[in-house]
Amino acid sequence: MKKHNFSAGPCILPQSVFKESSEAILNFNHSGLSILEISHRSKDFMAVMEEAQHLALDLLRLEDKGYKALFLQGGASTQFLMAAYNLLEKKAAYLNTGTWSSKAIKEAKLFGEVEEVASSKDKNFNYIPKNYSIPADADYLHCTSNNTIFGTQIKEFPTVNIPLVCDMSSDIFSRELDFSKFDLIYAGAQKNMGPAGTTLVVVKEDILGKVSRQIPSMLDYQVHIGKDSMFNTPPVFAVYTSMLTLRWIKQKGGIAGVQKLNEEKAALMYGEIDRNPLFEGFAALEDRSMMNATFNLKDEKLKDLFEDLAKVAHINGINGHRSVGGYRASMYNALPKESVEVLVNVMKELETQA
Amino acid sequence: MKKHNFSAGPCILPQSVFKESSEAILNFNHSGLSILEISHRSKDFMAVMEEAQHLALDLLRLEDKGYKALFLQGGASTQFLMAAYNLLEKKAAYLNTGTWSSKAIKEAKLFGEVEEVASSKDKNFNYIPKNYSIPADADYLHCTSNNTIFGTQIKEFPTVNIPLVCDMSSDIFSRELDFSKFDLIYAGAQKNMGPAGTTLVVVKEDILGKVSRQIPSMLDYQVHIGKDSMFNTPPVFAVYTSMLTLRWIKQKGGIAGVQKLNEEKAALMYGEIDRNPLFEGFAALEDRSMMNATFNLKDEKLKDLFEDLAKVAHINGINGHRSVGGYRASMYNALPKESVEVLVNVMKELETQA
Ligand SMILES: Cc1ncc(COP(=O)(O)O)c(C=O)c1O
Ligand SMILES: Cc1ncc(COP(=O)(O)O)c(C=O)c1O
Ligand SMILES: [Mg+2]
Ligand SMILES: [Mg+2]
Ligand SMILES: [Mg+2]
Ligand SMILES: [Mg+2]
Known part of the structure; x- marks a missing residue:
């Protein structure tokens, strides 16, 4: 898999x-x-x-x-x-x-x-x-x-x-x-x-x-x-x-080609971070990275449930760096949009189950 | 091949x-x-x-x-x-x-x-x-x-x-x-x-x-x-x-294991360099490398024939470094003895055809 x-x-x-x-x-x-x-x-x-x-x-x-x-x-x-x-x-x-x-x-x-x-x-x-x-x-x-x-x-x-x-x-x-x-x-x-x-x-x-x-x-x-x-x-x-x-x-159309996809992935990801009441972004809005989205759970008690759901969905590598904590979704050029959709769905699922 | x-x-x-x-x-x-x-x-x-x-x-x-x-x-x-x-x-x-x-x-x-x-x-x-x-x-x-x-x-x-x-x-x-x-x-x-x-x-x-x-x-x-x-x-x-x-x-038995094979390959290679009247070794006898055998054709006119024979035998990478000229057969650990045999046979074949 x-x-x-x-x-x-x-x-x-x-x-x-x-x-x-x-x-x-x-x-x-x-x-x-x-x-x-x-x-x-x-x-x-x-x-x-x-x-x-x-x-x-x-x-x-x-x-x-x-x-x-x-x-x-x-x-x-x-x-x-x-x-x-x-x-x-x-x-x-x-x-x-x-x-x-x-x-x-x-x-x-x-x-x-x-x-x-x-x-x-x-x-x-x-x-x-x-x-x-x-x-x-x-x-x-x-x-x-x-x-x-x-x-x-x-x-x-x-x-x-x-x-x-x-x-x-x-x-x-x-x-x-x-x-x-x-x-x-x-x-x-x-x-x-x-x-x-x-x-x-x-x-x-x-x-x-x-x-x-x-x-x-x-x-x-x-x-x-x-x-x-x-x-x-x-x-x-x-x-x-x-x-x-x-x-x-x-x-893929050079940098312009991959940029378009990167913008879509980032919009999807930050859209959910902002919409979902369980999460909050780490970086200042205007300085957000299109590559690495850093975010936290507002309620630490949901940690295990969130991480279990992510695991079941075959999601890898979203733990944040120790200097920030929380989560980091890196969305480099080769990451398919589908992967971001899967992560966003896990975040929505957490909201349903929490 | x-x-x-x-x-x-x-x-x-x-x-x-x-x-x-x-x-x-x-x-x-x-x-x-x-x-x-x-x-x-x-x-x-x-x-x-x-x-x-x-x-x-x-x-x-x-x-x-x-x-x-x-x-x-x-x-x-x-x-x-x-x-x-x-x-x-x-x-x-x-x-x-x-x-x-x-x-x-x-x-x-x-x-x-x-x-x-x-x-x-x-x-x-x-x-x-x-x-x-x-x-x-x-x-x-x-x-x-x-x-x-x-x-x-x-x-x-x-x-x-x-x-x-x-x-x-x-x-x-x-x-x-x-x-x-x-x-x-x-x-x-x-x-x-x-x-x-x-x-x-x-x-x-x-x-x-x-x-x-x-x-x-x-x-x-x-x-x-x-x-x-x-x-x-x-x-x-x-x-x-x-x-x-x-x-x-x-x-393979650690360094002792591969050393045994390396000694066999080197003996085969230097044996032919010394035996074959068309070739001569470059390095002083007592300082010869078990890894890289450097040698020359005594008669430069045989160059094309030797290299053609080697090519037909699927031999790769025997050209000497420009500071030495001639040939260099590198016989690192992973080189099978069979490859040295093939090269030795090409050298013998050259002697026959020359
Ligand atoms: C922005 C940035 N600079 C430098 C480095 C260090 O790179 P390297 O591990 O290749 O030395 C990293 C590693 O993640 C990085 O993200
Ligand atoms: C004995 C020896 N030292 C140093 C070097 C240089 O190594 P590198 O190209 O990895 O810098 C070589 C390369 O062939 C070598 O054979
Ligand atoms: Mg939010
Ligand atoms: Mg940094
Ligand atoms: Mg000789
Ligand atoms: Mg040297």
Whole structure:
């Protein structure tokens, strides 16, 4: 029995991607070889890496605009330090909207001064700060587009004259944005892009090479660019599966196509959270994430009944993160609308039975 | 038609591992979920990570001896810098036996003084230097157990009073050694251990915490140890597939079991290289690698015929690395003896036809 998987990441991917990647492990491209045993320098894999890079830039509409797409290892957590290693000469500005922003700030402090331009920590990160000022002399501004844990999302990005760096781990490829506003975008694959094990980095080349420190090869964006993301052995299978997922997004009509479905799912989900007297949302209304809906039961005594009903309905992964409690329904690109309908029905059923 | 895959890495894995990992993508542990969509914090994946760590230490006979096993990202190339970041306070000693040692030295130099204790660069790394002296005041000695590109392998490791660090990327789990001689062992998975995308680090805890510099979280062995290798999202599928491969080694009788087969394959291969008047080996006899046999045609004019015969026999991946030329037959644990027999027969056939 297939589950309705609301897991926050790693998370559900398109069923066609599971099927194709499973087959490629037995026989990749009719080569008589597994995708797991081919050389990363083989023609077949070079083509995969190229297509993945091309699709990423194409979907973001960043082709021929001075950007490079890299598929690295180490997760977004490694980007917390790489961004600073490559860009922070003296001072950087950080917007603190949650756990992941806070961790990015912690790593950046090892490399220079960090000015926190605003924080929503005062309300356990349930909103996105607005109207803050950004130091014009900062080397860059760093922000987190979607706060996976707290279920908030930046709807309007600040306009700045310094490089704009964004951790888009949990909402990349889910909604249209003017991506050319950003100079460095990074995202762990394991939400909208593929399995855990690779990290997409999209970087505008002209912001690089400006810090005075020496950068170890594996942490240097310019080194990876110089080798087209093949400086060392890439995570072959994770890149291949990401490429399949990017193809699937393209087939769905690109970001605009999946965005439409994401909006429908979010409307359904938040509609029920608001309508149903047993539940309340966690995040400020105007900052609600289209990806991760965080909500609570008003009456804790209904916990067991709600969770039993969800289990019977084959629902997986709705427990909230410990820093928020309650529930979190993650509705990434590949989650079918039907899964949201099932969850909404469970919420309605609880109302009937309670 | 299944190929005889002599690829230097990524490389052949056991057929049972291909089968099981392919199935787990469709339905992992009868959970109704793909291994690619489960949370890394799920009970099922935590069990995988634990078993992988346990098997690694068990096979190396390092359990209860103060070591920790970690499954990280970034490949052995990231270990070049992490080893130095975590251990190099003032000066480190490096043995230079090839391309990978040279790259490790390059990264270490960013962190302190590097004393190259010996090098075989004078003969294009076709041998292992012996009888060199090691500075007693170095923070550690770094060596490369098997030189994937040149086909040499250290048979006897130096006895030292300083921490011994070893890049075992291309021969880990292939032969019995007294692994307790080493204080830090690292290896990219993509040879004897699994697919590309994870790196095994086995570290003796008491050598850590002695440098004065601050270490970014993702580069700090102590941080990863503190979180049992789950500080951030691990490369779930690569760890799972490595765990399956380690189970397979265990079933084969552990390292002793696979070593026996590796010795047979190497004897067969080098036997033919030496017997056949058309071929000659590249590496010094006493330093020949059991994993990567490097050899050349004496008469370059036979190149096309040899390669055609190999192709017809479904042989894959025997081209030598550009720094050596000629051929390289990589005979990792999972390569069946039958594949070596097929290659040897092609070499004999060439002798007949030439
Ligand atoms: C927004 C965001 N940033 C960073 C991370 C950390 O990513 P990783 O585990 O790949 O290092 C996560 C993980 O969930 C995330 O959601
Ligand atoms: C001995 C050795 N060390 C290091 C490396 C580099 O490993 P990675 O590509 O995983 O960074 C290799 C790759 O083949 C190798 O054979
Ligand atoms: Mg967050
Ligand atoms: Mg309500
Ligand atoms: Mg080498
Ligand atoms: Mg000969």
